[in-house]
Amino acid sequence: MRFNSYEFMIARRFLVSGRSQTVLIILGIAIGVAVQVFLISLMDGLQRNLIQRTIGSSPHVTIAPPLSSPQPLGIGGGAIDDYQRPLKTEESEILSWQRYSDYLGSFEEITVAAPMINGNGYIEKGRSSFPVLIKGITLPEADVIYKFNKNTVSGDPRPGGNSVLIGVASSEKSGLKVGDSFYLRNQKGTGDYFSIKGIFDLGSSAANNMVVMSLDRARNFLDITGISSIEIQVHDVFAADDLAEKLRASLNQVKVESWQEKNQELLSGLQAQDTSSAMIQFFVLLSITLGIASVLAIVAIQKSRQLGILKAMGTNDKSAARIFIIQGFSMGFVGALIGILLGLGMTSLFMFGTKSSGGPTYELKITLTNILLPALLALLSASLASLVPARRAAGLNPMEVIRNE
Amino acid sequence: MSDIIFLDRINKFYGSEVVFQVLFDINLSIKSGQFTAIIGPSGSGKSTLLNIIGLLETPTSGKVFLDGLDTSRLNKDELAACRNEKTGFIFQFHYLLPEFTALENILIPYWIGKGRPPGKVVDRALHLMKRIGIEQLGGKYPNQLSGGQQQRVAIARSLINNPKIIFADEPTGNLDSKTSNMVMELLKEIVSENNTTLVMVTHDRDIAAGADRTIEIVDGRINFDSAHTY
Numbered sequence: 236m237r238f239n240s241y242e243f244m245i246a247r248r249f250l251v252s253g254r255s256q257t258v259l260i261i262l263g264i265a266i267g268v269a270v271q272v273f274l275i276s277l278m279d280g281l282q283r284n285l286i287q288r289t290i291g292s293s294p295h296v297t298i299a300p301p302l303s304s305p306q307p308l309g310i311g312g313g314a315i316d317d318y319q320r321p322l323k324t325e326e327s328e329i330l331s332w333q334r335y336s337d338y339l340g341s342f343e344e345i346t347v348a349a350p351m352i353n354g355n356g357y358i359e360k361g362r363s364s365f366p367v368l369i370k371g372i373t374l375p376e377a378d379v380i381y382k383f384n385k386n387t388v389s390g391d392p393r394p395g396g397n398s399v400l401i402g403v404a405s406s407e408k409s410g411l412k413v414g415d416s417f418y419l420r421n422q423k424g425t426g427d428y429f430s431i432k433g434i435f436d437l438g439s440s441a442a443n444n445m446v447v448m449s450l451d452r453a454r455n456f457l458d459i460t461g462i463s464s465i466e467i468q469v470h471d472v473f474a475a476d477d478l479a480e481k482l483r484a485s486l487n488q489v490k491v492e493s494w495q496e497k498n499q500e501l502l503s504g505l506q507a508q509d510t511s512s513a514m515i516q517f518f519v520l521l522s523i524t525l526g527i528a529s530v531l532a533i534v535a536i537q538k539s540r541q542l543g544i545l546k547a548m549g550t551n552d553k554s555a556a557r558i559f560i561i562q563g564f565s566m567g568f569v570g571a572l573i574g575i576l577l578g579l580g581m582t583s584l585f586m587f588g589t590k591s592s593g594g595p596t597y598e599l600k601i602t603l604t605n606i607l608l609p610a611l612l613a614l615l616s617a618s619l620a621s622l623v624p625a626r627r628a629a630g631l632n633p634m635e636v637i638r639n640e
Numbered sequence: 641m642s643d644i645i646f647l648d649r650i651n652k653f654y655g656s657e658v659v660f661q662v663l664f665d666i667n668l669s670i671k672s673g674q675f676t677a678i679i680g681p682s683g684s685g686k687s688t689l690l691n692i693i694g695l696l697e698t699p700t701s702g703k704v705f706l707d708g709l710d711t712s713r714l715n716k717d718e719l720a721a722c723r724n725e726k727t728g729f730i731f732q733f734h735y736l737l738p739e740f741t742a743l744e745n746i747l748i749p750y751w752i753g754k755g756r757p758p759g760k761v762v763d764r765a766l767h768l769m770k771r772i773g774i775e776q777l778g779g780k781y782p783n784q785l786s787g788g789q790q791q792r793v794a795i796a797r798s799l800i801n802n803p804k805i806i807f808a809d810e811p812t813g814n815l816d817s818k819t820s821n822m823v824m825e826l827l828k829e830i831v832s833e834n835n836t837t838l839v840m841v842t843h844d845r846d847i848a849a850g851a852d853r854t855i856e857i858v859d860g861r862i863n864f865d866s867a868h869t870y
Binding site: 249547 | 737
């Protein structure tokens with residue numbers, strides 16, 4: 236499509252002469268874009284916040300021995316069962332974990348791969364016992380995932396020897412404080428005395444029910460030769476799925492699981508939210524498009540006399556159509572621009588508002604995509620809407636106008 | 641002098657359910673540089689004939705040759721370009737664009753055909769305005785002008801592309817007699833200065849009397865042609 240300069244000039248004059256209509260359309264587009272920028276930023280921020288809270292202080296990908304989850308026993312010696320059976324030595328522990336660690340170190344997307352020992356135990360206090368998860372960690376790797384440094388509410392965040400960290404939930408249930416010593420029993424019935432060095436709050440009740448000690452101490456306490464799992468965090472949490480897929484392809488003796496697989500419900504919730512916000516966006520765009528189309532159609536009728544004159548003087552049909560497409564595009568462009576500014580304003584006002592009111596603060600996520608996508612879509616709808624009057628303009632016969640007088 | 645306009649058996653029908661024939665087998669040739677007046681009663685088909693010669697309407701059958709070009713072979717876009725290049729129109733109503741100043745209105749036909757007018761063309765527009773006595777009105781919008789001034793702007797507009805033919809449909813029909821005479825004189829002068837062919841539909845026998853040739857259309861047929869009475 237080749238544009239002639241007079242088409243721009245005439246489009247501009249038509250826009251200026253129909254000032255109130257032009258302003259109304261631009262305002263409509265601007266509000267539509269602003270609402271979308273705000274909505275998308277809000278949703279995006281909310282989702283990221285939710286995900287951060289859910290998985291921020293937990294592994295994104297977990298490598299575990301296959302038997303750490305219930306599996307068919309495989310008794311009976313069927314060929315298929317035999318084929319599926321992992322090597323005996325890797326059944327309930329990862330023995331060769333150093334090799335895994337080295338291998339995982341070669342992935343750029345991995346922030347940290349921390350060896351872990353997991354087990355169950357009971358804090359014994361008098362006649363009561365409180366079930367806890369026992370976790371053996373290495374520092375500083377585990378700190379990247381669980382951020383004990385940040386999440387320790389009292390005491391010291393570094394476990395060592397028989398000095399351990401316990402979660403706030405366990406601490407509250409058992410009444411133990413920093414410096415207290417207690418008897419911890421493992422599943423096999425044996426146990427030992429430990430002292431509490433620090434108490435942490437990881438934000439979830441399961442995690443706050445942990446007793447955290449050094450890897451070696453846990454290995455010894457739980458009588459494990461290797462490790463229980465390798466917990467991985469990645470730079471882009473949404474890429475965890477892909478990484479899990481890759482690891483699954485290369486590591487066939489262990490079970491690889493991403494946070495997405497463990498949190499299907501959260502993800503489907505987020506997906507539903509995405510769908511509903513996409514629907515809102517679609518209808519906002521639709522109403523913008525219909526609004527522009529109807530106003531421009533009226534403009535085309537109002538300007539049919541001028542179009543007839545222009546055609547009599549040699550404007551062809553395509554050119555007449557382009558005059559309206561230019562109008563639609565220009566209003567879309569200006570509207571989108573104002574909309575972006577308005578949307579950013581609304582977003583920062585909202586953030587300021589929630590912060591100053593002391594409510595739960597979370598950052599609205601303003602990204603280039605969040606801004607450009609609604610703006611581009613609005614621009615596209617405005618241009619599409621202008622096809623309605625453009626068609627009318629193209630089909631207009633100059634004689635209709637000239638003879639009507 | 642050569643024929644700048646040649647009509648070959650033009651017929652024009654209107655309507656689809658009730659078909660109504662407006663023009664019957666019109667054959668006509670008009671020489672370059674002539675002032676031809678087309679007269680006739682209302683509804684005789686004279687305006688339709690003018691619009692067909694001016695490529696604003698297409699004949700139902702027959703051919704229109706303009707400046708040697710068979711216009712029946714042109715598509716819609718080419719017809720539009722041909723209108724822009726070869727013809728100028730002056731209507732009973734000025735049909736200026738209200739969004740543009742007088743000077744801009746005069747320049748629009750050039751802009752449509754060739755893009756933004758260079759200084760040379762603007763100078764030509766100013767010269768034309770001066771020639772027809774509206775040089776001080778260039779910045780005014782059509783609704784700020786009197787009827788005679790508007791029609792003079794329309795005349796300047798029809799001349800900006802140096803067309804070979806100017807079509808005028810009752811150009812003075814909306815003006816008082818004094819203004820009418822003034823506009824008519826001006827039009828004739830300018831047309832003869834530029835050796836432009838002028839084809840004008842008019843009711844006015846006095847105007848027709850001043851033409852080089854008068855053609856009377858009655859009921860869609862040429863009833864009288866002064867060229868054949870010499």
